[in-house]
Amino acid sequence: MASDTSKRSSYFLITPMALIFAVFLVIPLLTIVVVSFWDYDEYRILPDFILENYSYLLSSSVTWSIYLNTLKYAALTWFFTLVIGFTVAYFLAFHVRSLTWQIVFFMLCTIPFWTSNIIRMISWIPFLGRNGLLNSALINLGIVDQPLEFLLFSDFAVVLADVHLYALFMVVPIFNSMMRIDRSLVEAARDAGASGFETLKSVIVPLSKPGIAIGSIFVITVVMGDFITVRLMSGGQSASVGLQISNEIGLLQYPAAAASAVVLLITVLLIVTALLRLVDIRKEL
């Protein structure tokens, strides 16, 4: 009897969230799958069952080069955020000794995450532009004669902005994993004669793996689906899968966009499944 009421209250409590996910996540994704088989003309989308959207997408060499480009952004961003995120988390977890300073430094890293991504991208313009701070400095120091053109509106700028935007996604989960490492393990390693680097390699890195996996999932999925960073920071000179989808949306070619979206979703899910084998997310909270 008691368990009956408590079960019923669980269902009551979860209903609003389940409903929102059903209406605004599950049904829209199913809609995308359905529409990816539809036909279209200049004005509207036409219910149908055709495979042309997929065959066109998958047979085009453009698609493959766009995927390659997107994977390149994802891999580079992943690498740099991982190196930065791990180092910052390690510093916060093992070298900052008072809890207050840990919290202050952690907040310092977190606050930019709560501000507008677009503004954070724009804020690179005065720094990287042709007449920007970096170029002026380099010219004044006599390191280069001409302003460097590759700084803004380039792959470099895209990856830089991605790292700038998403480094926090690595810092937080890795920091979280590191804070759970029993400090006596580190001391034991040291007492057994391990150097700082050996302790890092055989104790801290293995025990931080869950955090690394979660951070990697975040960073890779967000870069794989990104389109605004690529558009703003490459100045329209590079493409990504997300940008392709957004262009197709702009041209009202919804079924084509839907087919691209399905392929992107499958790609992202494959990557995530691979990464999830390394970690049980529910245990990590």
Add this chain to the structure above:
Amino acid sequence: MALMTKTRERRPRSFYFLAAFFALFVLFLYGPMLTIFILSFQGENGGLTFPMNGFSFHWFGNLFEQQAVGDFGGSFGRSLKLGLIVMVVTVVVSFMAGLAFRKRFRGDSVVFYLALASLIVPSILISLGIGLLFNIVQWQPQWFTSALGAHLTWTFPFGLLIMFAVFNRFDPSFEEAARDLGASNWQTIQHVVLPMVGPSLIGVAMFSFTLSYDEFARTLMTAGALNTLPLEIYGMTTNVTTPVLYALGTVTTGFSFLVIALALGTVAIMRHRKGQKA
């Protein structure tokens, strides 16, 4: 902990290297923001980059002229309202879901995996999917319907994960004590659970407000005829080439900081009060 009680040992050399790295990271995070903050006070004839051509509030004034930037006031108002609605809904629904997840129930893992999926599905897919759905059933997309739903799919996972973290560390004996003293379910939640998880709920509130207030990709196809602020800013990046863009950046970032400060302040006050009571 052992470290704290011992007299401070000497810092290893790696500490200074890591501290320098951390300082550079913070500079990397805040440096660009600082440049546009400075440049938003650019003189009337100044351009998008340094040098500063005088000092003025010209571009801030420009912000409120319709022809210069489009509908800044209107889009700001909509983003503010949308953020507040998202905030209230996310706090209430995540709290309810957090309570539900304390017991096992049929379908719990389905909801959990939906929340994870919602976090990793690229935002543009949510936008496209909801846009198509509304298109097919011939509903008019509006910022307070379709965009609201799209934003909730982004804020719920964060809310739920925070609630998991909170309730995993929550000692149920307080509730048992309340119930033993004859408190009803609702009284237990109101007088025992809510005060204990209050600061975390403020965290959820701030998270959901700022995520919604800054969300671009999920709003793209779901906002309908009227722009939210990020859409307006995005439009400006393609056709505005004056420092008014920076003024806008400074104003919105300042507003974000205000919200963050408000949230942190509230948490600090709640903690302080609790300390006094105990």
